[in-house]
Amino acid sequence: MTAPIRVAIVGMGKIAHDQHLPSIAGDDNFTLAATVSSRGEGVGDLPHYRTLAELLASDTPVDAVALCTPPQVRYDLASAAIAAGKHVFLEKPPGATLAEVALLEAQAVEAGVTLFASWHSRYAAGVAPARAWLAGRKILSAAIVWREDVRVWHPGQDWIWAPGGLGVFDPGINALSIATAILPPFFLVDGTLSLPANREAPIAADLKFRDAAGVPVTMDLDWRQTGPQSWDISVETDAGTLKLEKGGAVLTLPGAAPQVAEDREYPGLYARFAELVRAGTRDVDTAPLRLVADAFLRAHRKAVEPFVE
Amino acid sequence: MTAPIRVAIVGMGKIAHDQHLPSIAGDDNFTLAATVSSRGEGVGDLPHYRTLAELLASDTPVDAVALCTPPQVRYDLASAAIAAGKHVFLEKPPGATLAEVALLEAQAVEAGVTLFASWHSRYAAGVAPARAWLAGRKILSAAIVWREDVRVWHPGQDWIWAPGGLGVFDPGINALSIATAILPPFFLVDGTLSLPANREAPIAADLKFRDAAGVPVTMDLDWRQTGPQSWDISVETDAGTLKLEKGGAVLTLPGAAPQVAEDREYPGLYARFAELVRAGTRDVDTAPLRLVADAFLRAHRKAVEPFVE
Numbered sequence: 001m002t003a004p005i006r007v008a009i010v011g012m013g014k015i016a017h018d019q020h021l022p023s024i025a026g027d028d029n030f031t032l033a034a035t036v037s038s039r040g041e042g043v044g045d046l047p048h049y050r051t052l053a054e055l056l057a058s059d060t061p062v063d064a065v066a067l068c069t070p071p072q073v074r075y076d077l078a079s080a081a082i083a084a085g086k087h088v089f090l091e092k093p094p095g096a097t098l099a100e101v102a103l104l105e106a107q108a109v110e111a112g113v114t115l116f117a118s119w120h121s122r123y124a125a126g127v128a129p130a131r132a133w134l135a136g137r138k139i140l141s142a143a144i145v146w147r148e149d150v151r152v153w154h155p156g157q158d159w160i161w162a163p164g165g166l167g168v169f170d171p172g173i174n175a176l177s178i179a180t181a182i183l184p185p186f187f188l189v190d191g192t193l194s195l196p197a198n199r200e201a202p203i204a205a206d207l208k209f210r211d212a213a214g215v216p217v218t219m220d221l222d223w224r225q226t227g228p229q230s231w232d233i234s235v236e237t238d239a240g241t242l243k244l245e246k247g248g249a250v251l252t253l254p255g256a257a258p259q260v261a262e263d264r265e266y267p268g269l270y271a272r273f274a275e276l277v278r279a280g281t282r283d284v285d286t287a288p289l290r291l292v293a294d295a296f297l298r299a300h301r302k303a304v305e306p307f308v309e
Numbered sequence: 310m311t312a313p314i315r316v317a318i319v320g321m322g323k324i325a326h327d328q329h330l331p332s333i334a335g336d337d338n339f340t341l342a343a344t345v346s347s348r349g350e351g352v353g354d355l356p357h358y359r360t361l362a363e364l365l366a367s368d369t370p371v372d373a374v375a376l377c378t379p380p381q382v383r384y385d386l387a388s389a390a391i392a393a394g395k396h397v398f399l400e401k402p403p404g405a406t407l408a409e410v411a412l413l414e415a416q417a418v419e420a421g422v423t424l425f426a427s428w429h430s431r432y433a434a435g436v437a438p439a440r441a442w443l444a445g446r447k448i449l450s451a452a453i454v455w456r457e458d459v460r461v462w463h464p465g466q467d468w469i470w471a472p473g474g475l476g477v478f479d480p481g482i483n484a485l486s487i488a489t490a491i492l493p494p495f496f497l498v499d500g501t502l503s504l505p506a507n508r509e510a511p512i513a514a515d516l517k518f519r520d521a522a523g524v525p526v527t528m529d530l531d532w533r534q535t536g537p538q539s540w541d542i543s544v545e546t547d548a549g550t551l552k553l554e555k556g557g558a559v560l561t562l563p564g565a566a567p568q569v570a571e572d573r574e575y576p577g578l579y580a581r582f583a584e585l586v587r588a589g590t591r592d593v594d595t596a597p598l599r600l601v602a603d604a605f606l607r608a609h610r611k612a613v614e615p616f617v618e
């Protein structure tokens with residue numbers, strides 16, 4: 001039997017508590033070895049450190065770290081962990097820039113450790129069957145509608161509005177992580193980002209992409225949605241319309257009843273991370289972040305009313 | 310003796326006339342086979358077409374195309390040329406988005422043709438010796454200062470101010486193409502883009518990058534420079550300061566006189582293109598464009614006074 005991978009979580013915010021802790025606890029491939037958080041919240045009797053540097057300098061043995069901090073500070077943490085020979089699990093987005101993620105990948109190759117740029121929405125229950133069904137069809141168009149209430153989902157997260165925090169693309173990149181997994185490669189041809197007059201990141205976006213065959217992919221992102229929330233992708237094909245709803249959790253194929261399955265996104269990510277560590281390899285797909293960077297580079301911008309939380 | 314590569318130029322603007330025509334004429338590896346321009350300017354008695362589609366449908370034999378159009382329309386032209394089995398030389402920047410360039414590369418691999426994302430400044434006379442000299446030194450810091458008068462260098466080029474046209478990064482990306490060739494990999498950590506109130510692209514930028522070792526690389530871009538113009542990179546090392554001036558044409562090593570050589574940037578690009586075509590391979594380095602996309606993604610923005618040409 002293989003020894004479990006001793007993992008430390010760095011950044012004990014909401015996602016660490018809601019997803020990483022239970023996923024690690026539920027996976028025999030892993031054992032939680034330590035936590036790191038400037039706010040000093042430990043888990044039970046486990047070793048706890050204020051900084052990653054303190055953990056790496058300690059005698060607590062760890063094989064891997066899961067970085068759950070905001071993306072703006074992720075490079076230094078990942079780079080230090082790689083230099084110490086640790087495998088690294090990056091929350092999404094994998095960094096604040098594309099260049100830093102490319103550099104981390106080169107460092108991980110050099111150090112011979114695993115680097116995993118995770119995209120949790122790709123492990124939503126409907127995604128793999130959607131990809132399999134689409135593989136045999138001619139795609140005519142696709143539409144992404146991702147509309148949520150930022151006040152509900154991101155209360156007090158100032159980093160999300162700062163440069164590198166992506167604004168409405170923080171949830172929108174989840175949609176792009178699914179779309180890039182189920183559709184042929186596509187790129188931005190036009191679009192508009194809406195920026196509140198008092199913020200540095202977009203609160204909404206209306207984007208037009210296309211693929212090599214000219215198939216249009218539209219994206220409607222909005223953080224000002226109250227009432228019903230939408231995290232939906234629909235794909236028109238020559239065999240009818242495929243619908244992925246609730247962030248990929250519910251798949252409806254033409255003429256069939258909706259398929260719903262248990263949420264296994266983070267367990268799926270940890271299973272993949274274990275597979276990469278055991279195989280001694282990496283998975284650093286930056287396609288979703290590249291599309292966001294392209295939108296910042298290529299889209300028009302318009303000022304909209306200030307956002308006050 | 311190998312037959313010359315029959316090349317067509319698409320987009321007969323300033324750069325085609327100033328650089329591509331004389332470079333092709335001066336290189337035995339190439340023969341100019343046709344020109345394409347919506348404005349109907351041909352070259353001597355050579356076949357001339359209004360569109361690339363007309364050229365590809367004609368009986369004029371061509372092996373390769375050089376795309377000198379604005380980046381916003383480059384994908385469709387390159388994709389059509391690749392699909393027709395032609396080798397493709399892309400002017401800089403290689404596209405309006407990173408995703409479209411990645412897709413073109415995949416198409417070129419599939420079609421077995423050459424795709425060359427050209428960066429002319431990398432062929433400036435001082436660049437190769439600068440890289441060689443720096444390879445043996447410890448780099449302490451680097452500073453890029455690229456200040457020119459947009460009214461002099463880009464009169465009437467509306468596309469350059471449109472999304473995808475890059476604004477002041479149109480010249481600035483030349484500096485980044487040199488810096489990425491002579492320095493270890495670096496990424497953006499902070500910065501500010503200055504946008505005229507009536508334009509969609511930056512007229513100036515003040516950026517801070519760093520490399521994996523923490524070495525700072527600063528970039529000062531400004532299109533509002535009158536009087537003396539600057540296209541300079543200086544690199545502080547443990548053996549003194551290296552200076553590249555005039556866009557890489559003049560190299561000054563510590564304690565030595567400035568080295569000046571004839572401008573061979575475009576002849577260098579065509580020699581490289583011939584080498585790639587003969588070897589049946591590709592050179593699609595998007596690192597300079599990736600740094601620009603990162604700047605649009607990650608930097609702060611401030612409004613500055615309107616720019617009126």
